[in-house]
Amino acid sequence: MDLSGLSWGMALITPLHRERPAGAAAILMWLVPLVLLLLQRAGTRPRVRRTLGAGLAGGLMAWAGVALASFMFHLQRPGTPKERAGPFLVVHMWWTIVAVMAASLLTAALVAAFSRRHQLVRALIAAQVTQLTAYAGVFLLYAADGCLGPLNTVFDGCQWHAGNGLRVGRTVVLLTFISTVLGAGCAALVGMGAAEAVRRVRMRARARGRVRGRRAAVGGSARADVPVPALAADVPARRASIFLRAGTVLALGAPAVFLAAVATNASPASSAMASRLLQESTEPAKQPARHPGGNEPDRTPPNSESSKLRSWQTWSWLNNGGAVHTQRITRAVLALDTEILRTAAKKRHANGKVDADEKTFNRLCGALDERAAEAAGYFPVPVQDLQGPWSEALSRLRHGARNCRTVSVPPKGSPPRTPAERERLFTTSLNEISEGMRDIGNAYRSIYQAADTHGK
Template sequence: MKALAALRSASGTGPRFALLMGLVVASSIPTLDTLLQDVPVLVGLRDGREGLHGPTGCMYAAGFDAASSDLANILRSLSRPGALHKCIGDHTLVPYRGALATLVLLALAAGLYWWLPAARERWRRMVPLETVDADGALRAELAALCARTGVRARLRFCVDPARMTAGASVYGRSGSYTVSLHSGLLPQLGTDPEGFRAVVLHELAHVHHRDVDHAYASTALWRAYVLLALIPTFAVTGWILILALSGLKSPWWPAAAPTLLAPVLIGLLLAGLVHLARADLLRRRELFADRRAVAWGADAANWQRADPAAPGAPWLRRLTALLGTHPRWEERRQALADADRLDRVSPLAMFLTGISAALLYRSLATLPVLSDGPGSLWITAGAVTPVLCFALGLPLVRASGTADGDGRSAAVAGLWLGFGLLLGEFVSSGQVRLDWMLPRPQYLLVFPLIAAVPAVWWSQSLRLALALPRQGQRWTAAVGCALVTATVLWAGLRWWHTGGMALSLGAVGNQGAELAAYYARTVPGDWHGYGPDLSAFAGGLALLTPLSGTMLVGAATLLMWLVPLALALLQRAGPGGTGLRLRRTLGAGLAGALVCGAGLVLAQLMMNQSRPATTGAAAAPSVVIHVWWVTVTVLAACLLTAAVVAARAGRSRLLRGLLAAQVVQLFAYAEVFLLFSADGCLGPLNTAFDVCRWRPANGLIIDGQVTSLTLVNAILGSACAALAGAGLAWAVRRLRGRPTADSAAEPAPTAAFRPPSTLLKAGTLLALTAPAVVLAAVTFTQPSAADDPRLWQDAADAAGKQRGPAPPAKAPQTRAWQAASWLNNGGTRHAQQINAASLALNSELLKAASGKRNADGKVTLDEKAFHRRCGALSRQVEKARDYFPAPGQDLQKKWSRALNQVHHGAQECQDATVPRKGTPHRTDAERGRLFTASLNEIVNGMRTFGTAVQDIKKTATSPAK
């Protein structure tokens, strides 16, 4: 009960403060690491080549061209992704250099946090309370107020003689606070004691809520960040711009201006974000302090004060009010008069949270320990979820679950959170891009849905959880709902970073011809005439495959509809109590399943027109395309059902849409199984067979392919469709002048309500859960089912590689930078290692030549020693092969030809000295001839190798034209 009471009185701003401070700390690590890396280079900068160090040099070594496009540079970097990752890791001389510098920043922030209260006291020249309270009346009044509030922190009072207003303030550090009474407040103890008590109680409320800790900790940390990170970043960028504008040839200016200016834009965005978010948080905590002071007995009439007149237009005053840390008196009076005002979600708060989340992910993704894998996304989702859950959940907890929670507040909060993610992603992604605008920016619009789906799901599911009969059940259900919310948010962010970003960059274009070429080699049959189908196939795979094989997302999507269903069935029976109206919802799902069956029949009839006359292998192309359109039909039926059900629902729109879509999904899989198992017996609906026979194996294979692509995506897509349907219905009602409230859309039943029996509840839950769990288990445990979508996506990737590498840089200066970076970041090292291995082999030859000879005048070779030397040379060549391609097609041909020649000679040397198992038997004479030929090949290869290295060095040192 204490925990519930604490939640009901909580302000909910703690998670937002934690997110904001976490963002500042996370941003400090990459920012300081970049500064420590760039400043020594800039000090001795003479020409553009000195700028090709660290990650910059690795990017140019991989073929980066500032005059090219983002997509072309991505394709170049993906030609050797392992080499790029290793190069960047090797250049991090101190892996935790940025983290160590951040520790210094945190130490400075801690010093500021400790020093600021003392500095304020000396600056304001505070006077001890005893000097102005001769009779002790003031101290007695303050002691009585402290006793009334129960504040246990170490607290002292002083007077600010320079402040003539009738106010007060509190400052200090954790565990030790000082309340500064303005000199204009002291006379009110005799003239207006209630006004005096209201001011003091307000400051004591700040102490009770630990607002001083939040304010001073955020101030100290932000000032330390500005001093050590932000100002130096601006200075470094300004110095680079000055050098670039002065005529110095820079690898980044002007072609890569977005990448160069991205730190400045991110710094400005971070500065504005921190100030706006901190001001918004402090204003909100002021309102909660007012509420607490009134709860302690302060007279609300003391808040009847007039706001000072401010010049400027009303919109300008509202804009500048966002920068202040104290709300207007009118806003404070409204918050006291309207008890629910503080429970409403602030769009500004959600928008700033979204920006914080995007910047936090970008900062975390640059850390070596989080650069690989989804760790940075998990931390981001884990930081945002408490903010979302507290903002939308506290109003329900305070109302003991009786509040609606299904209105527009959750959707609006989620949309603003998504818009913040969109802006943060757009700005921060410029750090790794060249283009000011993404080639396909429309895909950025997915961010509002990425945030709105978990927000609305959490709000509606928590309402069901709080309606459970027992407190333990409510807590357990709430924690489970929060975990599902975090996973769904993580899944949305992961989809963007694994698939959506590639779509926005145009990496998935018209790949129909590529897929046709791939299938022509792997699947027999005539693929002519399937170009449009394959184009749709390629684009659809890019949308569906990023999350289709993730087991964690599969479990979350299963719980997205299973948890609300279980919560609705566990509640006490009542007419319309849950808002899910299970009978109508399940009935709508059955209607959607019938629509899906009709769609499958229509797809069969349409595909039958392009079905080849002969069956067997010739029908394989038609079957592949047919399976794809069956997949599209299943997805479309689920999305359409969810949208229609949500549009017509009154409450719990999202949950009802998900339940109905799940019914459609389960029946659709059964329909697909029946259609393809009975293939050959359906006349015009046949796909690949004409002989009537029951083929359950065929039905399972096709069903597995459809399930692997739709099991996860159908639920996530249905959630998005439900929000879209509910939003469209709300807009139509608003345009027609009808009530838009959820309660008005669903009238109460007039007939007598008959609660379902426990057996019926258990049967409903089992009938829906069992097949879904079995399908999920089969899909995510059988490699064939889980790998099919991956193989389909790999089809487009494999076919895309047939286009060959991206064209080389055309500008001579860029090619020189690429060659220099190629040499500096590993090319020279690999060349030296190959030369060293070759010299070791020559030394072994000289050693053998100077040894004893036999009666025939021939030397005796140490075959094992030569086998080791040749093996070492072969391994060094293999390492060089894994390095970046040489800059330019002409240089790469020479480099590759030399490596192949040396590698072949080294392997022949190994086979001649110590034959591998399974190789044909050779006589000693044959082995001798093979050994001599291999040495000659190595010598010729090393000669070509030296020429290739010299050509690359000439390119690197060639003057700019």
């Protein structure tokens, strides 16, 4: 379940980091609100202190989410640090990313919803504070790993791991900076829309509850309001406000330029992420000794670096798209099965047969063929012994799906077939699809087991 959510989420947020326009939009959405904070005139500026307070509250919420994920995973930790540095640590990092993004987006939505003026500016600035505070919490979590008791992830001994915190923090920034900034803008718009809808409902309720009769002003003279003379502006307060705004712009703008450079100058990959985590979280393994003569090949034990590398490569194959392609194929087959059951439930003729919607089957089998073709066009499985069964299963599935399409809606120029022959070929194609899915399930389980053997 965790790997499934990770695969879906990574496929959703990772492509944004490879798009230069997305990076440019993120840095503009970060800096423009800060510029507006400086340029707006006195009396019309957003309330900086409340905005910063809301952002810090969101940061504490992110810290709480990261701590909760660490506590829940602490109860499931493998026995040794090497085992903890495998998929366990990467899944833990995924939930850390979820906590950071969720806190930032929720902060932006709430600040926009409860602000009367400058909703978008305040929401984006508050989300920036939340995001930076969350990054600081991620660094402390992994740098102080081993000293946090029930929040420890990999290590058991208390020691400061600054390099570990920096590398993991950099990975989190790579995967969240652009997507979180863009997502905060969308969340702020959603919050503004929700608040506006609530206000309209309240206004209508007040209008309906108003008393129609009003008192008529009888006699008396209207007293004009005496304007209150404006007090002289407090110079120290004005200076403090200027320093606060300038400090806010500097404290939020400088990290943005640095983080944007980090996020846009690297393309994150889960395999690279896992390799960095493995190198930081485990001791460097010794290289296998070579034979003195140099003629005999090295014989590496099952737990050698080569087997670990193949396990990581296989896990990366699953994480970067293998699991997603399998899920898409499964959904396409489930849609086809649903149509089969719906057709079987129809009223039968005297000969015991039912009418099938040929166009619907043609469309569903075509979608299945496309999903299988996309999976076949994905990278080959790193382990050669596993690539063969995987390819054969996809070929069988595609062959059955293509036959289903051809039989359900024959293309132009195809040889004519009798109804009995079409029925037989249609049944054969469905059986072939069923066998292909069975083979895909067996091949996928073998691939998953190969990826899960790391550290064992």
